[in-house]
Amino acid sequence: MAFEGLAERLQATFDKMKGRGKVSEADVKEMMREVRLALLEADVNFKVVKKFVNDVKERAVGQEVMKSLTPGQQVIKVVNEELTALMGGEQTKIATAQKSPTVVMMAGLQGAGKTTTVAKIANHLRKHNNRKPLLAAADIYRPAAIDQLETLGKQLNMPVYSLGDQASPVDIAKGAVEQAKEEHCDYVLIDTAGRLHIDENLMGELQEVKQAVQPDEILLVVDAMTGQDAVNVAESFNEQLGITGAVLTKLDGDTRGGAALSVRQVTGVPIKFAGVGEKIDELDEFHPERMASRILGMGDVLSLIEKAQTNVDDERAKELEKKMRSAEMTFDDFLEQLEQVRNMGPLDDLLQMMPGANKKAMKNIQVDESQIGRVEAIVRSMTKHEKDNPSVMNASRKRRIAKGSGTTIQDVNRLLKQFEDMKKMMKQMTSGQKGKKKGKGGFQLPFM
Missing domain, CATH: 1.10.260.30 (Signal recognition particle, SRP54 subunit, M-domain)
Incomplete structure (x- = not known):
């Protein structure tokens, strides 16, 4: 689990609070100092940590907590609610356009798992929403990217639109949307090119694709294992492209999880999916309240x-x-x-x-x-x-x-x-x- 280290630190801190008949302001300050260190160690953005700690502290020393019968439990409840709010509050589902097809443009740096995520989302839409997606191979630069998407399409028995690696990404995106209309597909998922780092050429090309097909969603695929870099990438893409949501990959890996707690707060866009494994069906819709409960050791019975x-x-x-x-x-x-x-x-x-x-x-x-x-x-x-x-x-x-x-x-x-x-x-x-x-x-x- 991505948040294992953070979860252990927070739960150890809260165990000291449980069962206390009385909690002083000094107790709350001590606890929040531990929470602050735990979040920073988890690679959460320091500005996000500062705001979170202040918000919790303000509520935790208020009348609703100090005068309650179980103040220790009330403090934990406040942290749970603020942690949920930090990650977006409520679940946000992928958009559905009023007129088919819904166009989803996928963006991200090379190596984040974008092509595989395109196939995972398509599989999720068909399996859970009874949708008929079409995949568009618009990454013409990375060796074997087109072949990879076509292989995944065959594996899922889904159509893949491709014009090879000599056509422009704009022409591929436009052609995919037209084919989706002809074949009555209700989603088009466009796999765009990535780079090892953000540059003007990449952004210019993505902006051209965006202008050509007017996507209903622009989802940024973020590698959760890159920590603070993931937040910087998300912030840059959002400023230049105007993303509508994020997908976190590799949340099952040995990662501290800070990206999940920071991306939403820094960009203002919701996290819509989380990749939890390499298999094609290992993609979950992101539920802030469930993730907060898991981090605090309260379980995730609804997902189970x-x-x-x-x-x-x-x-x-x-x-x-x-x-x-x-x-x-x-x-x-x-x-x-x-x-x-x-x-x-x-x-x-x-x-x-x-x-x-x-x-x-x-x-x-x-x-x-x-x-x-x-x-x-x-x-x-x-x-x-x-x-x-x-x-x-x-x-x-x-x-x-x-x-x-x-x-x-x-x-x-x-x-x-x-x-x-x-x-x-x-x-x-x-x-x-x-x-x-x-x-x-x-x-x-x-x-x-």
Whole structure:
């Protein structure tokens, strides 16, 4: 997670405040000194830090906090609200023009991940908004940029408009818009050229493209790992091009996250998307309030629910619930559920969305996803009869399964026992038997 260092510092500071029956102005000043240092270490713009700290301090020493029954919690609530405001307050979605197609011009420096982001946004629009996008290859300078976009288009089965690397970006952009109208595409995403640094030629060309197609959105792709440089780039592009939003890439990397907390405040434009991985579907809409909650260790349950809704089959979930109620769940059902959970993303990322996930207690939890593969191997080494009736397992069957899955008999025994424990626990939970004794904390994968 990009904000891991910042999150740890802030949460350690706030842990001292929780439960205090009384909070003095001196306590607030001490806490804000820690917050200020944490933000500066996270590479947040110093002007942004100064304003943020002053805004929080002003509210935190006011009547609403000092005279409340839980002043420590109230201070944290103020920080959460101001942190949300710092990143834009409310989510801002990508524009939709009144008359199709909606033209989105993508800009950014070379190496920020612009071409891949074009494809990611197109995929997001089709998957979540039922849109029909067209991709336009207008980066005629970077070697293989056109080939890269065409490859991504084929991968997504989406049209890509290209005139090669000899045509002008203006002609390519105009041609793409015309083709989108002919093919009834409702979005055009234009991949423009980048540079290693901002120069007059780059800006002049982008301004010509802007004037030619009058885009509904100009989204700046910003590499979150570049820290303060990302803010300077955003400020310069905004002054010369008039961007309407930003997309942060590489938020999953080893970055301090300062760019996300600074771009919105410095440019005044909203962050609309965040790239959280290299895969084509690893792009999230940016929710300021959810990001603030994650930074402060309050979790991001809404995003977790959305991932589940996208990746879990509702009908199968209902069917499985019925089986759980009657303790009829088989190992085939278990494998299917395991696959749906894995489709939601890396388990480490899912844990980060749980309330309190960034606490020190959670840092010791290491999820080795290769072990899940070993569990799958054990189940797949069973016959259909064994999956449906685990009670038939005897010593020879277990030896065969262990050999076939490359595990030990002890591993097989552990999985069988935990599977039965899970079925019992689920039956109790779904039957509402609150008073009965539960198992030892529920189901846990072997080897973990």
